[in-house]
Amino acid sequence: MRRFFVLGRLYSSRCYSTNAGNLSIIEKANKEGAQSLIGSFTHKNGFDQCLDKMTIDSMDGGIAKATLPISDELGNSYGTLHGGAIATLIDVMGTLALLTHNSEKGGVSIEMNMSFLSPAKVGDTILAEGQVVKSGRSMGFTQVTLYRKSDMKVVATGRHTKAL
8 A cells, every 4th residue: 555645644545446337416417317426435536536435325306315424534633624625525415416406406506614523523414414505507505514413413514506
């Protein structure tokens, strides 16, 4: 296992493994429909591969739900879920919610904002829910809420706007 440093943090090559055979969530939804995304998270050597332990639980009617155990790789120096991981979750969950409306339009991010409300520790599990607020011909607006599974306390909320 190869180890390397990025911004002062030690990573192993296992964390950033090559998954060349996998499709991205957009490619898979385009090819097989949004319902095909339910189950283990699909990624293709992209930034969102940090969510490789995520399970998509449901996708229907503008709502996507997923579960993610917080591993060391997703933690910050305080041993809690890193803000960058939260941003990635909000991005992906907003996209998944939009794909329930049209599996061929994952869109391109225009704007995101988030509020960090409570910590979630490494070892906790996050329940993520993305919901379409509005989806038009050229723009999609979503809201995402992340909950700590143990007590359903809100960890973070975010809004994600995409050009479709």
